[in-house]
Amino acid sequence: MHLVVDHPLILHKLTILRDKSTGPKEFRELIREIATLMTYEAMRHLALRKKIVQTPLEECEGYEINDKNIVVVPILRAGLGMLDGVLQLVPNASVGYAGMYRDPETKMPVEYYVKFPAFYDDTEVFILDPMLATGNSAVKAIDLVKGKGGKHITLLSVVSAPEGLKVVELKHPDVRILTCAIDRGLNDHAYILPGLGDAGDRLYRTK
Ligand code: URA
Secondary structure, rough: OEEOOOOHHHHHHHHHOOOOOOHHHHHHHHHHHHHHHHHHHHHOOOOOOOEEEEEEEEEEEEEEHHHHHHEEHHHHHHHHHHHHHOOOOOOOOOOEEEEEEEEOOOOOOEEEEOOOOOOOOOOOOEEEEEEEEEOOHHHHHHHHHOOOOOOOHHHHHEEEEEHHHHHHHHHHHOEEEEEEEEEEEEEOOOEEEOOOOOOHHHHOOOO
């Protein structure tokens, strides 16, 4: 199941993100802001507990989420660019890391660092990767999370290719995918067209 989060604020920011003249500082700010806006939508289903609160005038009934029950998993390295934007709304969430790079020949993900906190039956897991291209890294990250007991999983991806969406939905039909745009497709190097280039390189100015 996927949902396109096409709020005007997001589409405006995404357009600046795509612009090749946008430098790393602004790129990082925009990815972080878009991640915050996506989080607002991605966490709409979270369970609420009733909570009694004392206003200056009287006692009233309110609500609270249990953000200690949330695990955010950025796929390294580009997913790191979204992490602070998510944590801004759920500061008590735990963070796990799924470090993988794409083998330039096979285009398949190779894991080099994986560290997760505990997953319980009701833990809500949010996997972050700004680009859903072939879908292979996302599938691998979801496999790893499920292998450690993660059950309720949402993937947040800023820009997706139809090919990647199809792969993830086929392998993991239970995972919710939120994206801001579904682009035309992949080129021969598995980059998204029109896309925004290499998100990791643009975040960290490595090219
Ligand atoms: N990863 C990126 O950073 N960009 C793409 O277009 C595809 C994968």
